[in-house]
Amino acid sequence: MSFEDEMKAALDTFVVESRELLQDMEDGLLGLEHDDNPHDAIGAIFRAAHTIKGSAGLFGLDHIVHFTHVVESILDMLRNEEIAVSSDLIAVLLPCRDHISNLIDGVASGHIEGTAEQLSAGTALHEQLSKFADGNSPDQRSDIAQQHEQHAQSSGGGLVDSGNWYLSLRFGSDCLRNGMDPLSFIRYLSTLGDVINLITITDNIPQLDQMDAESCYLGFEVVLKSSASKEAIENVFEFVREDSVIRIVPPRSKIDEYIDIINNLPNDDELLGEILIKSGVLTKHELEECLNLQKQRQGITRGETHEAPIGEILVKQEMLQEPILNAALHKQQQVKDTKAREKQNIRVDAERLDRLIDLVGELVIAGAGANLRATKSNDVALLESTSEVMRLVEEVRDSALQLRMVPIGTTFSRFQRVVRDVSIELGKDILLEISGGDTEVDKSVVDKIGDPLMHLVRNSMDHGIEAASIRIARGKPAQGTLRLNAYHESGSIVIEVSDDGGGLNRDKILAKAIEKGLVSEGTALSDKEIYALIFEPGFSTADQISNLSGRGVGMDVVKRNVTSLRGSIDIDSEIGVGATMRIRMPLTLAIIDGFLVGVGKSSFVIPLDQVVECVELPKECAERDFMDLRGEVLPFIRLRKMFEIEGAEPRRQNVVVIGNGTNKTGLVVDRLMGEFQTVIKPLGKLFGHLQGIGGSTILGSGEVALILSVTSMTQHYSRMEQKRLLAVPQNSNR
Missing domain, CATH: 3.30.70.260 (ACT domain)
Incomplete structure (x- = not known):
């Protein structure tokens, strides 16, 4: 690797680490106002700014050094209690943090020097910062760095005499x-x-x-x-x-x-x-x-060397006992080993992990093919060997996927800034509570869930949480609460966005849906079905259009994005109490454990974590779309009918019972073919319009099997049946 390549790699590392430090800096600033003992947080914020400045200086990024130096001076004054924490100060430091981020982004895109716009923005922010230092400087000079240096020299503010x-x-x-x-x-x-x-x-x-x-x-x-x-x-x-x-x-x-x-x-x-x-x-x-x-x-003359270790000298001169020396050496080795272990953590490029997952996926497919051929050969020794290989492949798969698992709390913490800024814009006092931040999920899911969550958070703040005067009139505290929570459930991750606002108005939503022709008047719908109408394209009940919502866009995008991740979204709401938006998604988007079924000559894969049990289809249900499952009514979908698969039905059919949260549905299939490690392959844009299909996979035989998106499929089937039932009276009148 050439020197230029090494410098570029070092600069890339600087960008990545600076962005992490800026995120820590933002988190610290957002928590200052509510921290009873902010000294540690202020120190962490100061160190983040100082590290960025020092690193930028190593690469000759003088525009970053110059701007960050002034911010660092204010933070040092804050650390030395020369100025106090206030909302006004944080309101200036946050844009300063954003400006540093903008400068870092410029470096990432190849701009080693600041642009005229960046320099102008930095000067404006320096002027805002100077207002907080003016009261502490005898000369009222505008240069904050000079103010701080003079004040520190006169008061001993952490510096020494020159x-x-x-x-x-x-x-x-x-x-x-x-x-x-x-x-x-x-x-x-x-x-x-x-x-x-x-x-x-x-x-x-x-x-x-x-x-x-x-x-x-x-x-x-x-x-x-x-x-x-x-x-x-x-x-x-x-x-x-x-x-x-x-x-x-x-x-x-x-x-x-x-x-x-x-x-x-x-x-x-x-x-x-x-x-x-x-x-x-x-x-x-x-x-x-x-x-x-x-x-x-x-005890030597100039120019000579002394080879004996100091410990040995002390023992020989009877100044130190040998057991004490051995204990000290053992402790020293323990410290070295600890530092060595600390250095074992390395940063890996996400693209390399993606490549590893792709290779593991191909290994899974190749292993399935070898296992299939071993089964056909009836060679017991070969079957045992392929089974052992498949077991090891499964362990490699799980280990590879674990490398991409990250806590979702990092995504949650970014909304602290969003809630603060939007609260100020709306004139509301809203507190964000975060729980379940340690819940881990595939990084690919984290990267794609940010935008849907942003829509839900902003919608809850705008539509859900009432103004302070209305909350007080309803007997609520003036400060509203928005909650983000995450937890694992049945092999999936569940993310909840809750608020203690006014809740969804069921009657208003239904009336608007009838007005837009989304449902027919007199149609019996459950509360969940009515709440789900807000995800229809162009649907909005907002009385006024604001910068945040009210244009009928956003919620349909949320549903489309969540569905593309093989997820689902549902709503719980109570008038006057609040609402909860609940997103349920798979933990990973790359490789899953599936359950392989067959209908006619076609094969389908059902995510194994959604399979509850398999039962035989009763003969009396040949003309019905539901069955009695131990005293419980179980509706089912005939895959042959839904996908219009040709061929005669076999005498014996099976029902795969799938569970999605608290709901259960059955899928009628011809054959049960067992568990199957599924490598998910996207269908491509040409087939993006297909409903109920979440992707495809390659079987060991080389054939292609479709992966069912259970949530999307059941919703699509419900709409199809609703349209069919609504069309029956019209056809009978003709």
Whole structure:
């Protein structure tokens, strides 16, 4: 990999990590107003901004450094309690966070420098931030960074008096390979103060024929005049700290600290002494004292080396007992092992995981084919071998799918900002409560569920939760509550969006549906069926059109998107109490356990997690579409009739009982062919209009089987039957 490729990879990592930090920053800002002890949250927000600024400095992204530095200064004042947490301050810091995100997006798209629009927006935000710092600056200057520096120097706000810091830097040999430029760290140091002395150490550079162009052999001795804190200077080297030797000595430090550097750099004593004297860190007398003390402690002459470990020396001199030394060494090894385990977490590109899932899917199909041929051959040994292979393939499949499982709480937390902004726009006081955030689901599902959830959340806030005056008149608290909840149920994930608003008006929805011709007057519908009408295209009961809703768009998109994910959505509501929108979806969209059935020459796959049981179709039900299942009426769908499959019905048919939440339905099929690992293949745009089909799969025989979308199919069948029944009287009158 070339240096340019390594730098691009490092920059991509910077973008990804910055976006994560910005999300943490937003979460922290949104929780500040309701946090009784916000000190830790403020520190986390400050560190996020500081890390982004430091990382941007390493890549020479000066426009990000400049803007974030001002935000960081305000956050530092907040951390030092020089300014207080307020709604007005958060209302400015949130757009600042958005602006940093915009700058990061620009870098991701290849714009290393800020555009004129970005610079203008940043200046406007700086002016808004200056209002919060003006009251703390004696001179009322507009430059927040200068205000904060002056105030900090006068009050001791976390900074030290300006002085000469001594830095001894030895970068690791893999520094360049990891995409880091040693000179960029020096450039960034200049943003914290003045580099008054810089010497490049080249003693480690080998002969030309032994040199590796990708290895770093450089070191630096730096004298930095700065009033920054030691933490700020240390953070400059955050990304190379583990592989490099970084020694930082503050101004007016004890002589022992300089002795430690001299002990660790035996070949650089003269050069180091020269730098220390020229920079004013030490006088010539103090340097001689350092060197003499070094000789006394080592008991050796200048230029010699001492190979014995310090622990061994202490034991020999009876200053330390050997069991204590062994315990200390064991503890040291435990710490090293812990750090090694911590480094085992790696970031994997989502595309690589998708490729792995695709390959596992092909392996499942190939394994099914091998198992089918083994079954036909009646070779017992071969059957055992293929069964073992299929078991291992299933374990590989589950492990691969587990790699893509992520907690849905990350998606939920993003709505904190949405609820805050929309509440202000609507003039309502709404609190968001989140539960079930640890519930895991496939990342592909998380990526696609965000938009439907956004529609439901905004709809609940606009239509569901009443204005404060109305809530008080109804005996409710002025503050409305919106709840997001997730949990697992029968191999699926259920996501609930609930509010304590006025609920859905059943009569109003029905009247509007009759007016639009969606249902006929006098049609008997259950409450759930009436509530489901709001998902029809163009349906809206809003009296006024707003920026959020009332145009008859959105809810039909929600249903279409959820259905495309092989999911379903239903509503529970009670007038004056509130409403709950409940989305039920599969945990993964790639590979599922299915139940294979046959009708005529066609094969179908039913998601196994929705199969309750299989029973034989009673003979007395030959002319009916329902049966008695242990005292319970079970309606069923004849797949042969629904899909117009040709051929005579067999004498014996079976009913597969499927459950979707609390509802049960039967599917009448000819053959039960057992469980089947199903690799889901999309049908493509040409077949996107098909109702009741969620995809396709390839059987071991090479044939194609359709995967049934149970929810979509039952809803489509209900509409077909309703139209057929409504058409009967018209035909009889002719």
